[in-house]
Amino acid sequence: MSTVSDEQWRGVAAEDTEELDRQVGLKLKRRSRALLGTLLRPHLRWAVIGLVLVFLENAARLAGPLLIAVVIDTGIPNAIRGDTTVMAWCVVAYAFCSVASAGLWATFLNISGRIGQDLVLDLRQRMFRHSQRLSLSFHEHYTSGKVISRQTSDIDSFTDLLEVGIDDLLTSVLSIVGITILLLTLDLDLAALTLATALPLFFVTRWFLRRSNQAYRGVSGRTATVIVHYVETMNGMRAVQAYRREDRNRSIMDGLNTRLRSAARDSLDVVATFTMSVRMVGNLSLAVVLAFGAFRVADGTLELGVLTAFTLYLRRFYEPLDDIAMFANSYSSAIAALEKISGLLEEEPDVREPKQPKPLPPHRGGLPIEFTGTEFRYRPDTPIVLTSLDLTIPAGQTVALVGPTGAGKSTIAKLVARFYDPTGGTVQLAGVDIRDVSDVELRGSVVMVTQENFLFSGSVADNILLGKPDATRTEVESAARAVGAHDFITALPQGYDTDVRKRGGRLSAGQRQVIAFARAFLANPAVLVLDEATSSLDLPTERVVQRALESVLADRTALIIAHRLSTVLIADRVLVVTNGQITEDGHPQDLITGEGHFAALHTAWRDSLA
Structure with missing residues (x-):
């Protein structure tokens, strides 16, 4: 029986590598x-x-x-x-x-x-x-x-x-x-x-x-x-x-x-x-x-x-x-x-425009959201983030998602906004799979505000107008008033025409966040997703936004992801997410009186205020 030496194996491997390189080069x-x-x-x-x-x-x-x-x-x-x-x-x-x-x-x-x-x-x-x-x-x-x-x-x-x-x-x-x-x-x-x-x-x-x-x-x-x-x-x-x-x-x-x-x-x-x-x-x-x-x-x-x-x-x-x-x-x-x-x-987009889009029904009062057997992982070689998630959120309900870092809260929000498609199961809006909704209609119906609060170079008004490009100045100012931004905007050198500069560097982190809120509110979406959107606010600004949120979140479905319990408490319903699963579900006051994860979070938050 013949054997192959190491030198021969290396020679064969080198030839294979050269041939592969040649084929790749030709391609x-x-x-x-x-x-x-x-x-x-x-x-x-x-x-x-x-x-x-x-x-x-x-x-x-x-x-x-x-x-x-x-x-x-x-x-x-x-x-x-x-x-x-x-x-x-x-x-x-x-x-x-x-x-x-x-x-x-x-x-x-x-x-x-x-x-x-x-x-x-x-x-x-x-x-x-x-x-x-x-x-x-x-x-x-x-x-x-x-x-x-x-x-x-x-x-x-x-x-x-x-x-x-x-x-x-x-x-x-x-x-x-x-x-x-x-x-x-x-x-x-x-x-x-x-x-x-x-x-x-x-x-x-x-x-x-x-x-x-x-x-x-x-x-x-x-x-x-x-x-x-x-x-x-x-x-x-x-x-x-x-x-x-x-x-x-x-x-x-x-x-x-x-x-x-x-x-x-x-x-x-x-x-x-x-x-x-x-x-x-x-x-x-x-x-x-x-x-x-x-x-x-x-x-x-x-x-x-x-x-x-x-x-x-x-x-x-x-x-x-x-x-x-x-x-x-x-x-x-x-x-x-x-x-x-x-x-x-x-490169092909992972999230593709549907060939035959289906319209969403009229959404006065928000749209219901339903997760059915939803699974998700970011790449084939990464762990599963969500496992067989079943969740129904009625139209007009404000739901807060809490839980440890990496539990899957932001993933749920990104799936609703269709930044990603689920790797298993479905996510539906009013009974329509979001993969069947056109990008234009989906972006008009679902708006997400993140903690990045990104602003583009240009005026304050221009950045708010991203939510509704054809809005009038009156509508822009009304949106700013709704989130408590009007006073600090008018105090700027040129008011609404003030250039915010690169990445909004002329403004504080809290001011940038509030303008991002105004932009989202001007869009008047059926579903509003707030992903750590109050993380950059100081306490006085947070109180202003908290008051604004109660009126702005009315008549629309909302998902709020926040570590600050003051933001969570305005929700109609709290979901505790752990390892991609819903482990607690109920009204904030009901969960506070229990002995679960949310009650412990509330106790720790209350003690920190003391």
Whole structure:
């Protein structure tokens, strides 16, 4: 019986890994090229026009050496004999070709520039729209730094390809094809010698394309890690300075930047090696052709004008290869970027819009909520958060959820707001599975206020208007009065028109929270979810909001998640959640007199006030 050595097993594993890497690389390339195709498709007509212009410009530019050859071999001898017709026509033709080349090139640049900007605009809009459509679960594991990297460095790589690379590629390829035809037309022997000396370039180019793709994939990935760390550091600057993490963050950034520099150096080394090889082959080829051609001119088998034109074309034959190298450089970078972008665009939302939405019934007085056998886990590899939850909340009832951290309270709220879909069972509003409700109707019927109290840059009124964009100023002020925000808003420098600045930094945490309340109340939802929404309020502000809540929560269904018992006590019903299950259910006053978890919480809260 034969055995396999460890070395053989490692060899097989290495081969399998290489094959897997190759297949993954091919899949990424196909995906990125497919994305590029969808971007270009609406602009095909103008792209064809641009291609025709480049072809005509290239023909006009390549006519120059032929005209010079005619002047040397025919025009000058005729002029010596007194006939300047050929010389004059060649001069006029050369001037015409020069002007035509410049005009055609300028027109092409204008067209290609417009197409390029349209493509970039389309790609940016696709990414932004798609990122907003993706579910909350995506944004919780795909960091904002990665999204920013897709919108910045990756888009810049694609822009560089459009602005410089494609123009150079078209002119270079057409020049090489045109010059090859002209060389074969001028002299077959010299052309054969040239093509033979250029054979090594085929192998060098294959090596370059393979290595440059690998190099720029590494640069793109490491650029993203730098941006991710930078964004994380800036967003957490308070914690960084509070806990003196500057040195640690600097050390991490130094390591990331060093790896990025190494990847960038590798990519530059690849380009330098290719450029050196092209120029070395080009110079050696030119030297060989000049030597061979000179002997033929001397023995009369080749005209001097033909040799002159041939050498001029030969110099132009190798020059575009540098441009092709630069294009390949930009192309590799852009393809690596498009691989990342296409990966983002291929992400599918976990919470999907129903194909045939069902309407919710009229909801004056709120909507009933029903959990039936509801189970949920955040990812397949994480523990179950909710287990076979059965719960009915009548329309118009205010329910408070309490329990230890991680018990599943916020998960229940997120399922009602449909930030996630249950992994088992159903969540229904008025008998309609929320998975069958359109996003527009659901977001208008269920509003959630969290402890994050996020405000956008802009005025106070703008932030309140998010709840109802078409509301009047009177409605905005009424909502602010309902939650006790009107007085402090009018005390601001420009009142409701005061700019709250980035993330609402001009306001205190409590003020931001109250504005978030006003925004939700203006939306007038059938179901209102408050997830630790009073956690940022100081005691005076909390008392104002408590009074407002009693009137605002009327005629709608409400879920309140709070650790502050003062907020919980205004509820019609309290649910104690433990390990994803409802362990206590009743009116606050009834549970307080018992001996369960809620009674213990109330006793501890009352003692803390004393």
